[in-house]
Amino acid sequence: MISHLRAMLTVGGTSALLLGAAAWAPGPVLAAPRNAVAGASSVPSPGQSSRLSAVAAVAPGNAWAVGSYCPSHCKAGTVPERYMIMHWNGKAWSLTVNGSSGLLNGVSAASASDVWAVGSSASSPLLFLHWNGKSWSRRTATIAGAVGLRSVDTLSSSRAWAVGSAYSPKAGAYTTLIVRWNGSKWSRVAAPSLAVRGGSASLSTVSADSAKDAWAAGNFCVSGCRTGSPVYRGAILHWNGSKWSQSALPVRNSFQFFAVTALSSANAWAVGDTIAGHAATTLMLHWNGTKWSKVSVPNDNPSAMTFTSPADGWAVGLAEPVLHWNGATWTSGSISTPNWGGFVNGASGDSPADVWVVGDYCTTTCTSGVPITRGFTLHWNGSKWSRV
Numbered sequence: 001m002i003s004h005l006r007a008m009l010t011v012g013g014t015s016a017l018l019l020g021a022a023a024w025a026p027g028p029v030l031a032a033p034r035n036a037v038a039g040a041s042s043v044p045s046p047g048q049s050s051r052l053s054a055v056a057a058v059a060p061g062n063a064w065a066v067g068s069y070c071p072s073h074c075k076a077g078t079v080p081e082r083y084m085i086m087h088w089n090g091k092a093w094s095l096t097v098n099g100s101s102g103l104l105n106g107v108s109a110a111s112a113s114d115v116w117a118v119g120s121s122a123s124s125p126l127l128f129l130h131w132n133g134k135s136w137s138r139r140t141a142t143i144a145g146a147v148g149l150r151s152v153d154t155l156s157s158s159r160a161w162a163v164g165s166a167y168s169p170k171a172g173a174y175t176t177l178i179v180r181w182n183g184s185k186w187s188r189v190a191a192p193s194l195a196v197r198g199g200s201a202s203l204s205t206v207s208a209d210s211a212k213d214a215w216a217a218g219n220f221c222v223s224g225c226r227t228g229s230p231v232y233r234g235a236i237l238h239w240n241g242s243k244w245s246q247s248a249l250p251v252r253n254s255f256q257f258f259a260v261t262a263l264s265s266a267n268a269w270a271v272g273d274t275i276a277g278h279a280a281t282t283l284m285l286h287w288n289g290t291k292w293s294k295v296s297v298p299n300d301n302p303s304a305m306t307f308t309s310p311a312d313g314w315a316v317g318l319a320e321p322v323l324h325w326n327g328a329t330w331t332s333g334s335i336s337t338p339n340w341g342g343f344v345n346g347a348s349g350d351s352p353a354d355v356w357v358v359g360d361y362c363t364t365t366c367t368s369g370v371p372i373t374r375g376f377t378l379h380w381n382g383s384k385w386s387r388v
Helices: none
Strands: 047-059 062-070 081-086 092-111 114-121 127-131 136-139 145-155 159-167 173-181 184-189 200-211 215-222 231-239 244-246 254-264 268-276 279-287 294-295 300-309 312-317 322-325 329-335 343-352 353-364 374-381 383-388
Touching: 047 114, 062 114, 062 374, 081 114, 092 127, 092 159, 092 300, 114 159, 127 145, 145 173, 145 215, 159 215, 184 329, 200 231, 215 268, 254 279, 268 300, 279 300, 294 353, 300 322, 300 353, 312 343, 312 353
Parallel strands: 047 092, 047 343, 047 374, 092 145, 145 200, 173 200, 200 254, 231 254, 254 300, 300 343
Antiparallel strands: 047 062, 047 353, 062 081, 062 092, 081 092, 092 114, 114 127, 114 145, 127 136, 145 159, 159 173, 159 200, 173 184, 200 215, 215 231, 215 254, 231 244, 254 268, 268 279, 279 294, 300 312, 312 322, 322 329, 343 353, 353 374, 374 383
16 A cells, blocks of 8 residues: 655645645645656756646647746745746657746646646736647736636637635635636636635646536545644535536545546546545546446556546556556556656546656655656557656
């Protein structure tokens, strides 16, 4: 059993945004990465330390990866991280956007000329970047209390969802944040706040398959929120075309959800953790149109998931083996690359022969509070995984 509890970044028992940290709170953030097997990464790293948070596969020879890097000393709170965007042209990854202080946590593509990347920056808690097929441009939105965005999913040029967290003075807590793009602007959509007073709630993943069917998931504090022993539980929210509502779960000890995928109104998947004591075990859930059910899978701790069709899906985490869905069962497989080792943060595929996985691994000072990390990418070509 591998325990991969994400630490909760808090200040005085209440979560806060720290641009110099590996990710913004109150959502779960990565613990210190473990060492990778020796081998240089081909992914550009403009600073001393870098990480890749998400990837969007558009087509063979066309993919985007987003993340952040630290230009020099990487101690949290001293030198803010800077956001970056990388592009795959079929032969190599190149650094396309070398941004200002901030983090990019999510990216999604509706087409080759319609891509969104989201996160937070030093100048604004909400960071929206859009690719129109020729260049990236920054979009703005003013939402009271917004802390930052963790994930985005793009359906079309007039519909996209992004999720994260916002602070509510009335509730005295960090609550869920869901925003929607209507083709001209981003605006907040009402959703269950989940948080108890003085606590926190965050959404870390969102996925939609139509205008009337979308899922978002994350976690929230249920007790002890301002103590040294807060208790968190996972949550899944559903959009039915008119409102967001909390969905009933088949387990009581869910801890958090890393990824959710909507394939149809009767087919969705979610992956996360259940918690017992200080140990986390894999939680895989399936939606059949009526309810969520627990699916038995090997305890491989997946933290990212992607489907190219209802009969082809991948779930990948910080340890091998990876899990593959063939339409009937989940089976274990091996990445089998000599340079594998690290945390997986995102996955995306546009066909059964074009799937990407991104994350980060530690190079030096791995057991300190300031590990030096590098982003990595893995690619599935239909027959094998390789480090690219």
